[in-house]
Amino acid sequence: MAEYKFDTLSLHAGQSPDARFGSRAVPIHQTTSYVFDSTEHAAALFNMEVGGHIYSRLTNPTVAVLEQRLAALDGGVAAIATASGMSALFVTVLALCSAGDHIVSSSQMYGANINLFEHTLKRYGIETTFVPPNDPNAISQAIRPNTKMVFGEVIGNPGMDIMDVPTVAKITEAAGIPLVVDATFNTPWMIKPIELGANVVIHSLTKWMGGHGIALGGAVIDGGNFDWGQNDKFPTLTTPHFGYQGAILWEEFGPAALSVRIRTEGMMNVGPCMSPQNAFYILQGLETLGLRMEKHMSNTALMLDFLVNHEQIAWVKHPSLSNHPDHEAAIRLMPKGQGSIIACGIKGGRDAGRAFIEGVQLASHLANVGDAKTLVIHPGSTTHSHLSADAMASAGLTDDLVRISVGLEDIKDLKDDFKQSLRAASKVASAKGTAA
Secondary structure, eight states, X not given: OTTSOHHXXXXXXXXXXXXXXXXXXXXXOOOSBOOOSSHHHHHHHHTTSSOOOSBTTTXXXXXXXXXXXXXXXXXXXXEEXXXXXXXXXXXXXXXHOOTTOEEEEESSSXXXXXXXXXXXXXXXXXXXXXXXXXXXXXXXXXXXXXXXXXXXXXXXXXXXXXXXXXXXXXXXXXXXXXXXXXXXXTHHHHOOGGGGTOSEEEEETTXXXXXXXXXXXXXXXXXXXXXXXXXXXXXXXXXXXXXXXXXXXXHHHGGGHHXXXXXXXXXXIIOXXXXXXXXXXXXXXXXXXXXXXXXXXXXXXXXXXXXXXXXXEEEEEOTTSTTSTTHHHHHHHOTTOOOSEEEEEETTHHHHHHHHHHHOSSSEESSOOSOSSOEEEOGGGTTTTTSOHHHXXXXXXXXXXXXXXXXXXXXXXXXXXXXXXXXXXXXXXXXXXXXX
């Protein structure tokens, strides 16, 4: 499959027609467990001496097709599909970090990611230093002897600050630690971080990869390009594994050691497995990923032109705009498009923004992104409302910020919907000004 192009891999990677019945579509193996050929076969499976399936918390044939397809699209050696994007991040941290360890993380990213690092992991003795993702010097200076990874979103949510992956990858390589990036807002259609030096890629498959708002899912893509044995920082991969007869995963599995650790600890002992049904749904989304991303990008460009020139919009932020602070990096890293999320401010502040959001009729007001349908939300009062005032300021969240996830509708219909809703926002802003 390595010779095939992106759209072909999206359709075919990881699967051949069903050998028994000839099914062209990926069958849904809705089962918890699998019959062993013999006691010897069962023992060999549990000892990882042969390949096969034991229990669907660990592996499942439908999920395995998705994992192989994701690895092919991102250029990784292996992938682990999980129940959600958050669980994908958690099992990655679990595989690499222990009490007393340290993480360097972007300060400008999804609120739940910040909470995981700032609060949950702290309870287990793992400390995090937050730095701007677009400040390589700050990232370098934050690394300590006990730092086990640098983490950030390629495109930050919702402020859309860009992490320059090749530049940061050089920093982490010199420090002997992996660069772990969340590429949810990008998908491998826009950027392949592993080719740029990242070592692990996290996806929320719920978003653009699935693309239709019907299935939760996450994935860890193991780049296979990090030398876990170069120092003594990663004993979970370079010392005997408690769960598998003392096997040293780095010696046994080489480039795929991290993905094996995640499967044999994170999936085995925590168990955030993806259901076969959801794997099937996400596979359907992947088949049209390239086509949908092209439409997302073209609609976003037209929507940006509309918003930038609308009198009721105070400001617009998107990496494709020349006034974006990371514009050069965004164009260099993502020449096919810089994402379909737009942040903008509605004149009149939060009240006007509320009027806009409640006035849309075609767009949907909900907490998601990357759907085929256009979505809008006010992050400061919803997705990021649990952050502290300092964290919200660091994330670039202003009171008037509205996040738009541009969908696949006819752009004229979208513009008409926004025009009528912005009129409602204008009335609120005018009334507020009169009252003042």
